[in-house]
Amino acid sequence: GKALAEKCQRILDERTRYAAWVFEIQIYDYNARGAILGWPLSVAWFGGSGWQDRNEALFEAAAEVAAALGTK
DSSP: HHHHHHHHHHHHHHHHHHHHGSSSSSHHHHHTTTTTSOSSOOHHHHTTTHHHHHHHHHHHHHHHHHHHHHOO
């Protein structure tokens, strides 16, 4: 349904924003001294970025979609 599709899109959009964040010019300027464009800023940054919550939301949404489709 439309509501579930919109929810899933919001979840995917948020995940994409975090994945693309390192490509922002400010991050590139900061990161250029020690890494190649596209590398993560650091394990510490990612560890505190809320990735567990984003993963949980993604997997819960996937389960909702599977249930709506009648699949496992």
